[in-house]
Amino acid sequence: MKRELIIRKASYSWWRLIKNRSLRTVFNPNIFAWVRTPFELTAGGVPLLRSHEQVHPGTFKDRYYNEPSRPLVCRQYRDAQMPAISKWFLPGLKSQSHPALKVEYLEQYGDHLVPVEVSRGECFNRTMMPLSMFMKxxxxxxxxxxxxxxxxxxDELPPEMQADLVKPKMTNWGAKGDAYSSSIWIGRAPTYTPFHRDPNHNVLVQLAGRKVIRLAEPDVGDAIYKQAKSRVFQKAYKMDARIRGEEMMVGKERDILDKLVWRDDGTRKLSEDLECLGDIPSDEARIYWNRQSGKPPPGATAEDEQRMQTIGLANTLETTIGPGDALYIPKGWWHSVKGLGQGIVGSANWWFR
Known part of the structure; x- marks a missing residue:
């Protein structure tokens, strides 16, 4: 009974946001039309992406792939039950969930060179090294x-390792039906992929450990990224949003984006996020969008109004995936990914059109 009451209140709260006309420039209710109430929120008030077990080609195209595209998460997706899950990784014990690499199996490919990122504080380096060195x-x-x-x-892995990663059938259901690129991601938690967008559709399959993903529709993500860039450079810039550009991995840009995307108290006050980073005028820091009244503070200009309603109430979705789960991320949807827990987290993804 208590849980039903919480969900009912959450549903009503988000319906009020959708009805608020001032939000329609940045909050497109059509994007969230498939989220039937009641639905659950995170502790910070972020809507949780609804889960499914399987999806058929027709349903995928009509409800998720075609415009307006929508993300989709499938639990224990049959195409995600890949040999790599059991052959590459040791599952965590029930009493101590720390997944690990199955070194005995992988060491036969130890001489193969792989791209590795090593970071500590503000230091970041990307290099090639043998798989055996990465494991050590x-x-x-x-x-x-x-x-x-x-x-x-x-496709640059040894053939035997490639065979352990079976391309999901979902990648054949796009307009062109081709998966033109794919990657693996393995590291000790906490891993991190900064806020970015992909040039085409993406299927992410979890192999070991858990990852949490925050997603934003294209217009909202554009606004968040634009604001972060303007804070860093104070001038015009090219909006490239490369997936792992070095400037997005360390430094001020990463800090701003991380705070905007992952702030968990649900208030989304941009002024507080940026003020804690410094070099923001005090008068500007006082301007924020009042999510309760839906009215700007006294003295706010139309530009302030537009900027703060866009960034200050940036609506995101969240999901957490584990081994055997698959997440479809539509073309243009912004997302950031974090590895959870302790031990190794691993995943594979396929970009398709």
Missing amino acids: LSADAPQDTNVYLAQCPI
């Missing part, structure tokens, strides 16, 4: 050092 660093590196095998093309 993953086990021995200090806790404050992140070692991440990131965006390693599947």
